[in-house]
Amino acid sequence: xxxxxxxxxxxxxxxxAEMDELNISEEEESP
Amino acid sequence: RQATVQRxxxxxxxMLEYYKEDENLLVKNLVTxxxxxxxxxxxxxxxxxxLFMCIRHADYMNDDQKVHSLLTSTINAIKKVLKxxxxxxxxxxxxxxxxxxxxxxxKQYSGDEAFMTQNTAKQNEHCLKNFDLAEYRQVLSxxxxxxxxxxxxxxxxxxxxxxxxxxxxxxxxxxxxxxKPMGYRKRSSSMVDGENSYSLEAVIRQLNAFHATMCDHxxxxxxIQQVFKQLFYMISAxxxxxxxxxxxxxSWSTGMQLRYNISxxxxxxxxxxxxxxxxVGTMEPLIQAAQLLQVKKKTTEDARAICSLCTxxxxxxxxKILNLYTPLNEFEERVTVxxxxxxxxxxxxxxxxxxxxxxxxxxxxxxxxxxxxxLSLETLHIPASLNLDFLTRV
Numbered sequence: 100x101x102x103x104x105x106x107x108x109x110x111x112x113x114x115x116a117e118m119d120e121l122n123i124s125e126e127e128e129s130p
Numbered sequence: 131r132q133a134t135v136q137r138x139x140x141x142x143x144x145m146l147e148y149y150k151e152d153e154n155l156l157v158k159n160l161v162t163x164x165x166x167x168x169x170x171x172x173x174x175x176x177x178x179x180x181l182f183m184c185i186r187h188a189d190y191m192n193d194d195q196k197v198h199s200l201l202t203s204t205i206n207a208i209k210k211v212l213k214x215x216x217x218x219x220x221x222x223x224x225x226x227x228x229x230x231x232x233x234x235x236x237k238q239y240s241g242d243e244a245f246m247t248q249n250t251a252k253q254n255e256h257c258l259k260n261f262d263l264a265e266y267r268q269v270l271s272x273x274x275x276x277x278x279x280x281x282x283x284x285x286x287x288x289x290x291x292x293x294x295x296x297x298x299x300x301x302x303x304x305x306x307x308x309x310k311p312m313g314y315r316k317r318s319s320s321m322v323d324g325e326n327s328y329s330l331e332a333v334i335r336q337l338n339a340f341h342a343t344m345c346d347h348x349x350x351x352x353x354i355q356q357v358f359k360q361l362f363y364m365i366s367a368x369x370x371x372x373x374x375x376x377x378x379x380x381s382w383s384t385g386m387q388l389r390y391n392i393s394x395x396x397x398x399x400x401x402x403x404x405x406x407x408x409x410v411g412t413m414e415p416l417i418q419a420a421q422l423l424q425v426k427k428k429t430t431e432d433a434r435a436i437c438s439l440c441t442x443x444x445x446x447x448x449x450k451i452l453n454l455y456t457p458l459n460e461f462e463e464r465v466t467v468x469x470x471x472x473x474x475x476x477x478x479x480x481x482x483x484x485x486x487x488x489x490x491x492x493x494x495x496x497x498x499x500x501x502x503x504x505l506s507l508e509t510l511h512i513p514a515s516l517n518l519d520f521l522t523r524v
Contacts, residue, residue, distance in 0.1 A: 108260060109262040112263075119209075
C-alpha cells in the first residue's frame with residue numbers, strides 16, 4: 100500500500116463557457 | 131578483489147516530459163492535426179493517455195502553470211477541431227472517446243480512493259502527487275456532453291432523410307418482394323431507390339457504420355448504448371409522426387411492413403449486444419401503432435383489446451390512426467364511427483398528453499459513468515508516425 104501523501108492542491112480552472120470567451124478573443128486577434 | 135558496479139536501467143514510470151516551448155507542437159500534433167486513422171492500429175484513446183502522461187510529469191514536477199497551460203490548450207484545441215469538423219462523425223466520435231478517456235484518467239489517477247477500487251498497485255503508484263484536478267474534470271465532463279450532443283446531431287442528420295422511406299414506404303419483407311418481377315426486387319434492395327428513397331437495409335448499413343466507428347475509437351460501451359437509444363427514439367418518433375399524418379400508410383399491409391422492419395431493428399440491437407440500452411423501449415409507441423393497424427377493429431371485444439394493447443399511445447393518437455385507417459383490398463374494412471366512439475368512451479379516464487405528434491428532437495440526458503482502464507501507463511508505446519519524438523519518457 101502506498102504511503103499516505105500530503106493533500107493535493109486544488110487547481111482552479113475556468114469553466115467551459117469562460118474558455119469560450121478566451122477562445123473568441125484569441126480568434127479575433129489572429130489575422 | 132574487484133567490486134563490480136551494476137547500473138540498473140531506470141524504469142519508465144509512465145510520464146512524458148517536454149519543454150514548455152514544445153507545448154504548441156504537442157497540441158498541434160496530438161489534437162489539431164490528428165487523424166483518427168493514424169492511431170487506429172494502436173491502443174484505443176492513445177492521444178488521451180499521452181496527454182495524461184504529460185500532465186503526470188508536470189504534476190510530478192509540481193509545475194501548476196504547466197498543467198494549467200496544457201489542459202487549457204488541449205481543451206481549446208479539441209473544441210476547434212470539432213468546430214471545423216462539425217458534420218464529421220469520425221472526428222466527433224474520436225474526440226468524444228478521447229475526451230471521456232482523459233476524464234476517466236483524471237479520476238482513475240486522482241488519488242481519490244473512490245476511483246481507485248479497481249486500480250492495480252502499479253496504477254496506484256501512478257496517481258497524481260501534487261494537484262487536485264477536480265475543476266478540470268468538470269470542464270472535461272461539460273466538454274464531453276457538448277461533443278456527445280454534436281455526435282447525436284451529426285448521426286441524426288445522416289439518418290433522418292432515410293427513415294420515412296425505409297420504415298414506411300420501401301417493401302422490405304422478403305416474401306412480398308420475392309413475388310415481384312425482377313426489376314422491383316432489385317430496386318427494393320438497393321441503397322438508394324430514386325432520389326430520396328432508402329431501404330431498411332441502407333438504414334442498417336448506416337447503423338453498422340456508426341457502431342463500427344465508435345467501437346474502433348474505443349468509446350465506452352455505456353456511451354454507445356446511449357447513442358443508439360437516442361437514435362432509435364428518433365427513428366421511431368419520425369416514423370410514428372409520419373404515420374399519424376398520412377392516410378396512405380395507415381393500412382394493414384404497412385402495419386405488417388412496419389412490424390417486420392421493427393423486428394429487423396430489434397435483431398440488429400441483439401446482434402450488437404445493445405439489448406440493455408433501452409432502445410427497444412423507445413420504439414414501444416411505434417410497435418403499438420403497427421399492431422393497431424393489424425388487429426381487428428369491429429366488436430366491443432376488439433375495442434377492449436385495443437385499449438389494453440395501446441398503453442404507450444395517447445387516445446388522440448389511437449383515434450387518429452383509426453380514422454386514417456384505409457382498406458387496400460376487399461378483405462379489409464374502414465373503421466366505423468361507432469367503434470371509434472367505443473374506444474374513446476373506454477379511454478375517457480386516461481390522463482393523456484394533448485399533443486398528437488412526438489417531439490422527435492427530444493434528447494435523453496447523457497451520463498458518462500466512470501470507466502477505469504486496465505492499461506498500465508508504463509507499457510504504452512508511442513508510434514513514430516505521431517511525430518512526438520520531442521517527448522522524453524520518464
